[in-house]
Amino acid sequence: MATEQRTRRAPATETSSAQCIREVLAGFRRCENAAAESVNLVPSENRLSPLARLPLRSDFYNRYFFNDGLDPDFWQFRGGQQVAELETELAVHNLAQLSGASHVNVRPISGMSAMMIAMAGLAGPPGGTVVSIDSASGGHYATEDVARRLGFRSRCVPVVRGSVDTALLTRFLSEDQPRLVYLDFQNCRWELDVAAVSALVREHSPDTLLHVDCSHTLGLVLGGAMANPLDQGADSMGGSTHKTFPGPHKGVLMTRSDTVRDRLRDAQFRMVSSHHFAETMALGFAAAEFAHFGRAYARQVIANARFLGESLHEAGFDVVTDDGHITETHQLWVRIGDAAATTAFSQRLFEQGIRVNVQVDLPGVPGPALRLGVNELTFVGGGPEALTALVDEFSGARAGRTADGKGAQRVRDACGAPYHFTDLA
Missing domain, CATH: 3.40.640.10 (Type I PLP-dependent aspartate aminotransferase-like (Major domain))
Known part of the structure; x- marks a missing residue:
């Protein structure tokens, strides 16, 4: 009897509210699974270990x-x-x-x-x-x-x-x-x-x-x-x-x-x-964890930002530079075109599981541009091989390649070991 009093059981016939919650929960879990496998290039975000x-x-x-x-x-x-x-x-x-x-x-x-x-x-x-x-x-x-x-x-x-x-x-x-x-x-x-x-x-x-x-x-x-x-x-x-x-x-x-x-x-x-x-x-x-991994991670972030900028430039993208200077930080900026073109490009990447940040007021950059950050991709183990795969996904999005939904997977498959412990949680 005490156990029955402490436990609130679902009614035999599920209410509309419970069904709604189940549907929302299922959608939430799908989105969470997709997020776990995504490649996120938003410079103001990172992933928790x-x-x-x-x-x-x-x-x-x-x-x-x-x-x-x-x-x-x-x-x-x-x-x-x-x-x-x-x-x-x-x-x-x-x-x-x-x-x-x-x-x-x-x-x-x-x-x-x-x-x-x-x-x-x-x-x-x-x-x-x-x-x-x-x-x-x-x-x-x-x-x-x-x-x-x-x-x-x-x-x-x-x-x-x-x-x-x-x-x-x-x-x-x-x-x-x-x-x-x-x-x-x-x-x-x-x-x-x-x-x-x-x-x-x-x-x-x-x-x-x-x-x-x-x-x-x-x-x-x-x-x-x-x-x-x-x-x-x-x-x-x-x-x-x-x-x-x-x-x-x-x-x-x-x-x-x-x-x-x-x-x-x-x-x-x-x-x-x-x-x-x-x-x-x-x-x-x-x-x-950062006390253990942080120095190597920080150096790799800056190296990755420069590598990605140079690689996108070589692939014909309009990377913002100052007399050839791309970046000293985790950020690099890329112009795609007008607002419609930039939004469409961002959406094509999103369909491949790659998330980018569109900004319209970057210093010295009139109009919309991508404000990219390599911090999260670096944290999960991204290096030159993963960035090369990423540039290929950018090129495919620019060319209008039909999305197969596996772009992020190809980039993540090229990653090495992450900058956090994998066996403690």
């Missing part, structure tokens, strides 16, 4: 965890008590080791959450000035508006080939004495020259803090393939953890300054309640 996916289906997904100091008298919420070290040790410790940061805050729930915390914590009371990168030259579309909504005056500087307009930045630093310079580079084929900005800040406005949003390049920075902003004079850095860094949808903030740590922590405490504990655990597993 089997190990990092484990917490997302656990009971901990619905639990709060506030006691990151592990105070024995502060277990107000005990749902995460027995696995607390997955955040305090596995995630924080590994990210600190990878970044060389003394302090790591894994509480932001996304890159945008990290952006708002950084601004609120570092730019002081409303009314001051925040300088950021102009979206027209690669900065995030929302940064300027977020600064204004938080009550700050916004100033924007352009970036050309990774270099900030030094004359304009010097003027802003001298005239406005901004409280924060927030460097975020969303559409980027060049490595951002953080050291030059840091030198200008120290010379013209030494009380200004410098924060670098590495959302797109975090994996390349932590993997040592790009310069660490903290080594280049930034007071703090951070961003999302699911682009070149192959983690969950989360955000992270890092610093070597006790004062900056306290200001970020204070803002985070008031702006984030649930920090999505299961995602933080997933971040811990991803960071532990």
